[in-house]
Amino acid sequence: MRTHATLLTFLALLGSSVVVAQSTPPAQERAAPQAPATPVSPRVGRVDFGIRVNSVEGDPARFQEYRDLRDGLVLDQLRYVRERERWAFDAVFDHVGYRDQRYRAGFEQFGRLEASFEWNQIPWFQSVDTRTAWTEEGEGVFRVPDALQAGLQGQAAALPAVMTIARQLDTRMRRDIADVKFQYTMGRNTDWRANVRSTRRSGEQPWGAGFAFAFTTEQALPIDQRTNEVGTAVEWANGRALARIAYDGSFFANDVQSIVWDNPLRLVDISTDTSQGRMSIWPSSTAHTVSGMGSIRLPGRSRAHAYVSIGAWNQDEPLLPHTINTAIPSPPLSRTSAEAEARIVSTNLGFTSRPVSSLWLNARYRLYDFDNRTPPFLQPTYVRADVALADSVLGTSEPFGYTRNFLDVDASYTPLPYLAFRAGYGLEHDDRSFRFLERTTEHVVRTSIDSTGMGWLTVRAQYEYGRRTGEGFDEQALSDISEQVSLRQFDISDRTRKRFSTVVQVMPVSELGITATVGVGSDDRPDNFFGLLDNNHHFYTIALDYAVTDGVAVGGSYGREQYDTLQRSRQANPGVQFNDPTRDWFTDMDEQADTITANVEVPTLAPRTSVRVAYDYSGSRSRYLYVLTPDTTLSAPEQLPPVKNTLHHGQADLVYDLTQRVALGFSYWFDSYRVDDFAQEPSTLEPLAFAGSGLFLGYMLRPYTAHTGWVRLIYRW
Numbered sequence: 001m002r003t004h005a006t007l008l009t010f011l012a013l014l015g016s017s018v019v020v021a022q023s024t025p026p027a028q029e030r031a032a033p034q035a036p037a038t039p040v041s042p043r044v045g046r047v048d049f050g051i052r053v054n055s056v057e058g059d060p061a062r063f064q065e066y067r068d069l070r071d072g073l074v075l076d077q078l079r080y081v082r083e084r085e086r087w088a089f090d091a092v093f094d095h096v097g098y099r100d101q102r103y104r105a106g107f108e109q110f111g112r113l114e115a116s117f118e119w120n121q122i123p124w125f126q127s128v129d130t131r132t133a134w135t136e137e138g139e140g141v142f143r144v145p146d147a148l149q150a151g152l153q154g155q156a157a158a159l160p161a162v163m164t165i166a167r168q169l170d171t172r173m174r175r176d177i178a179d180v181k182f183q184y185t186m187g188r189n190t191d192w193r194a195n196v197r198s199t200r201r202s203g204e205q206p207w208g209a210g211f212a213f214a215f216t217t218e219q220a221l222p223i224d225q226r227t228n229e230v231g232t233a234v235e236w237a238n239g240r241a242l243a244r245i246a247y248d249g250s251f252f253a254n255d256v257q258s259i260v261w262d263n264p265l266r267l268v269d270i271s272t273d274t275s276q277g278r279m280s281i282w283p284s285s286t287a288h289t290v291s292g293m294g295s296i297r298l299p300g301r302s303r304a305h306a307y308v309s310i311g312a313w314n315q316d317e318p319l320l321p322h323t324i325n326t327a328i329p330s331p332p333l334s335r336t337s338a339e340a341e342a343r344i345v346s347t348n349l350g351f352t353s354r355p356v357s358s359l360w361l362n363a364r365y366r367l368y369d370f371d372n373r374t375p376p377f378l379q380p381t382y383v384r385a386d387v388a389l390a391d392s393v394l395g396t397s398e399p400f401g402y403t404r405n406f407l408d409v410d411a412s413y414t415p416l417p418y419l420a421f422r423a424g425y426g427l428e429h430d431d432r433s434f435r436f437l438e439r440t441t442e443h444v445v446r447t448s449i450d451s452t453g454m455g456w457l458t459v460r461a462q463y464e465y466g467r468r469t470g471e472g473f474d475e476q477a478l479s480d481i482s483e484q485v486s487l488r489q490f491d492i493s494d495r496t497r498k499r500f501s502t503v504v505q506v507m508p509v510s511e512l513g514i515t516a517t518v519g520v521g522s523d524d525r526p527d528n529f530f531g532l533l534d535n536n537h538h539f540y541t542i543a544l545d546y547a548v549t550d551g552v553a554v555g556g557s558y559g560r561e562q563y564d565t566l567q568r569s570r571q572a573n574p575g576v577q578f579n580d581p582t583r584d585w586f587t588d589m590d591e592q593a594d595t596i597t598a599n600v601e602v603p604t605l606a607p608r609t610s611v612r613v614a615y616d617y618s619g620s621r622s623r624y625l626y627v628l629t630p631d632t633t634l635s636a637p638e639q640l641p642p643v644k645n646t647l648h649h650g651q652a653d654l655v656y657d658l659t660q661r662v663a664l665g666f667s668y669w670f671d672s673y674r675v676d677d678f679a680q681e682p683s684t685l686e687p688l689a690f691a692g693s694g695l696f697l698g699y700m701l702r703p704y705t706a707h708t709g710w711v712r713l714i715y716r717w
Contacts, residue, residue, distance in 0.1 A: 048077035050665070050712035058704030061125045061170070062673060068099035068123055069708060076712070086110055099123040099174060116181040126171040126205065129698045132220055133162045134261060139222050140281075142261040149267035149275070162264050162695060171699065173203030173223055190236045197229040206699040209261050211277055212385035216694035217261060221281070224255040242295040250287040257281050258320060264695065274325040274386040283317035283338065302353035311344035323383040331389070334378045342401075345369040360412040365405075372401035372433070393481055398434035405429045410446075420450040426466075430492075437492045438472030444497075458505040466497040484570065484578075486529035494527045511547040516540070517559075528568075535565040541595075556598040564590045571634060583634055586627040593620040608657040619646040645675040645701075655714065665712035675701045 052074045056063055063069070078093035091105040103119040134142035148165065152158050181195045207221035233246035258280050266275045291309035298304060316337045322330045347367040354360050377397040384390040410424035426444035448462035470492060475485040488494070501519035508514075520538040525531075541559035548554060567587045572578045599614040621644045626637040650670040657663045678684065680701040 044079075044081040045717045046077065046079040046714065047075075048665070048712055048714050049073070049075045050710055052708065052710050054709075055707045056704060057706070058673075059128070059702035060704070061128050062702060063671060063704045063706045064123075064125045066100075066122065066124060068095065068125075070098065074098075074710070076710075112185050114181075114183040116179075118177070118179045120175075120177045120179070122175040122177070124173040124175075124203070124205075126173065127697070127699045128170050129700060129702070130171045130206070130220065131163070131166040131168050131698050132218075133166045133264065133695065134219060135167075136220075136222070139224065140256045140259040142219055142259065144262045144264050146267060149262065149264055152265050153267055154265065159265065159695065169204075169220060171204050171206065171220055171697070173201060173205055176200045176202070186234075189238050190234065192232075192234050194232045195230070199227045199229075201225045206697050207259070209259065209277055209279055210694070211263055211274065212387060214693070215263075215265070216696075217277075218695070218697040218699070219259060219261055220697065221259060222256050225253065225282070227252045240297045242293075244291075244293040246291045246293075248289045248291070252282075252286070253284045254282050257283055257317060260324065269325050269327040271325075271327045272387055274323070274327075276324055277386065278320060278324040280320050283315050285313065285315040285340075287311060287313045289344075298353075300353060300355050302351065302355075304352075305348075305350045307346075307348040309344075309346045311346070313340075313342040313344065315340040323386045325383070325386045328383055328387070328389065330383060331379070331381045335375075339375055341373040343369075343371040343373060345371070358414045360414075362408075362410045364408045367406075368404045370401050370403070372399040374399045400432070400434045402430055402432040402435075418451055418453045420452075422446070422448040422450065428468075432492070435492060436473060436477055436489060437470035440468055440470045440492050442466055442468035442495075456507045459502070461502040462500070464497070464499045466495075468493075468495045468497075470494055482574065484530050488525065488528045488531050490525075490532040493525050493531070496524045496526065498522050513545045515543045517542075530568050530570065533566045533568055535563065537561065537563045551601070551603040553601045554599070557596070559595045561593045562590070563592075564588075580633070582629060582631050584629050585632070585634060585637070588625040588627055589623065591620060591622040593618070610655050612651075612653045614651045616649045617647070620644070641676070641678055643677045643679075645673070645677070648672040661716050663714040663716075665710065665714055667708075667710040667712065669706070669708040671704070671706040671708070673705075674703045677701050 051072070052069065053071050054069055075093065075096035078091070078096070081090040082088070087107065087109045089105075089107050092103070094102040099121055100123055101119075101121050104117070106114070106116045108114045132142075133144055135144070137143050144162070145165070148162065152161065177197065177199045179195070179197045182193065184192045186192055201223050202225075203223050204220040205223060207219050208216060209219050210216035228251045229249065231246065231248040233244055235242070235244040237243070258278060260276055260278045262276050263274060266273050269275050289309050289311040291307065293305070293307040295303060295305035316339055318337050319333055319335070321333070345367065346369075347365075349365045350363065352360075352362045374397075376399060378395065379392055379397075380395045381389055382392055405428070407427040408424065409426075410422065412420050412422045414420045424444075424446040426442075426446070428440075428442045428444075430440045432438055432440075444464060444466040446462065446464045448460060451457065451459040478485045478487060499519070499521035501517070504516045506514045518540045520536075522534065522536040524534045539559065539561040541557060543555070543557035545553070545555040565588075567589075568584060569587070570581075570584050572580060572583050577583055594617075596617040597615070599612070601610075601612045603610045605611045621642055623642045624640050626639060628634055628637070648671065652668045654666045655663050656665075675681070680699075682700055682702060684700070
């Protein structure tokens with residue numbers, strides 16, 4: 001089947017009239033159309049194919065998560081380029097016939113026409129451990145046998161018996177992306193561009209689907225979606241000005257917009273329990289954007305540019321009833337479809353100038369206005385968790401919207417040839433509807449020192465200070481929904497931010513380069529009582545590159561990142577506990593990540609022999625520490641174990657030239673992944689069924705060790 005599909009794709013590509021090419025710069029960046037006098041080579045090609053074998057101990061899905069490394073014959077690379085006096089053609093084939101295959105081809109008629117086509121597949125291999133007791137009857141409908149429901153009805157303790165009928169399935173998903181681009185030069189100063197991109201997502205993914213808060217299930221959610229994007233633009237430019245007008249459209253279609261699943265613990269609906277659940281999934285939608293852009297060169301070595309776009313987002317899919325439970329009356333809907341609509345206006349204005357050689361000025365203004373025009377959905381009553389009628393606190397939906405304004409001003413002064421001082425100021429002002437803070441304003445100042453151009457030394461140091469404050473906060477809005485009035489949402493709460501970073505590059509000799517990076521930063525939220533209080537980070541890296549002799553190169557790097565956060569919460573029920581500070585607790589989290597890289601390239605290890613060896617390591621450790629107040633009335637918490645993971649990747653490649661055109665290649669990969677995660681480790685999820693609490697798919701994190709080898713034949717022409 002794979003070979004057949006590959007042959008069809010190959011023939012389709014050869015017969016395609018729209019092929020791939022590199023995108024060209026705007027018209028004002030190109031000289032008058034001229035064909036190259038003499039092509040570098042009239043015909044250039046390369047094919048790389050062979051046999052690949054794997055040995056995987058542990059989790060094969062995690063090893064191949066976003067790639068396809070199955071054993072067998074592999075056409076790993078095929079390259080072809082042909083040039084003539086007035087045109088050029090190129091084609092690329094990667095991983096032919098596998099789930100991560102990619103095809104690209106292009107044609108260019110110099111100075112007149114460019115066309116491109118690309119087909120790209122991106123797999124997601126999630127699990128080979130997945131098991132489920134449900135059978136899919138039609139897309140998005142999951143059933144268990146009626147006899148099983150009747151036998152387990154009301155017996156939560158017997159829930160593990162459901163897994164006796166569980167079946168195994170591999171959970172996979174894949175994106176198929178087709179991308180066509182076209183550019184035509186209509187005249188000396190005018191280009192027309194067009195593009196079409198279609199992305200299909202298919203497969204399945206783990207999906208939580210629960211019954212209230214007491215019983216949770218996981219389903220293998222079917223994915224069947226397509227997003228079609230189209231765009232066209234006309235661009236005019238000369239040596240002084242540029243103008244562009246464009247249209248972009250996006251059309252998202254989801255063939256599975258809701259799922260229904262049986263409750264294995266109930267066969268017949270009752271007013272306090274339901275025999276099945278129902279949930280909506282992403283609805284189909286459309287987006288249209290019209291934009292215009294212009295740029296003009298001004299006196300005094302200055303330039304101004306402007307960009308404006310107007311967009312319309314729409315979604316009008318049918319709405320689901322309040323409940324699927326037939327024992328509860330479902331309140332009527334105030335309308336039958338979403339009628340969701342938004343208008344988006346985006347503006348970007350800029351001015352840059354260099355009035356004298358030592359001074360550079362830059363100013364930018366951006367506006368993003370999300371105008372949510374969705375009519376409020378009036379609903380005084382609703383069904384809570386398919387088991388009870390309840391009164392809505394607000395009685396209506398709140399169409400969230402916002403307007404964001406950005407202003408940035410920067411200046412750079414160069415008093416000496418190799419030294420520059422920079423200073424900048426930024427302002428962000430946001431107006432929001434239906435958020436606890438109606439307005440936020442952030443002021444940011446930036447300073448930096450750059451030393452470049454000396455050849456052997458480059459230094460850059462930058463400091464940034466930002467202060468965000470909010471206005472229009474109404475604590476009553478939190479009280480109305482029975483929330484702590486001193487809670488602040490982290491993305492809009494008052495915040496003070498400080499950051500410093502520096503980069504130093506040293507080349508004591510031409511063969512040796514050393515780069516070091518150091519940075520620290522902190523976010524403080526002085527007015528927060530509950531929620532995120534602060535977070536801090538620091539990082540450093542050092543890298544070395546050394547060119548020995550005759551093309552032999554050695555490189556390596558080491559880096560560390562450290563993050564710390566502190567959050568405050570209260571464990572309290574409504575009543576006296578709600579305002580009791582002795583029931584407060586903190587989550588103190590710290591995470592450390594280390595990375596190591598090393599590589600050696602020897603193009604002439606022996607006659608006609610080149611070798612490359614590389615190694616990459618990444619590891620992290622996260623710790624969650626629960627802390628109580630000194631006067632606490634809470635029980636001592638059970639501390640969670642640290643979350644740790646490490647990934648090693650080693651690679652060795654050897655190429656031996658049999659002739660000028662033919663070479664043999666040998667490659668070896670070593671991969672090792674180790675993980676210790678209390679939330680998704682086998683000891684937590686392998687039982688799949690937890691009496692009284694839930695049924696799970698078994699999608700977990702498992703370690704693996706893998707060895708991969710290739711024997712390749714490379715032919716060049």
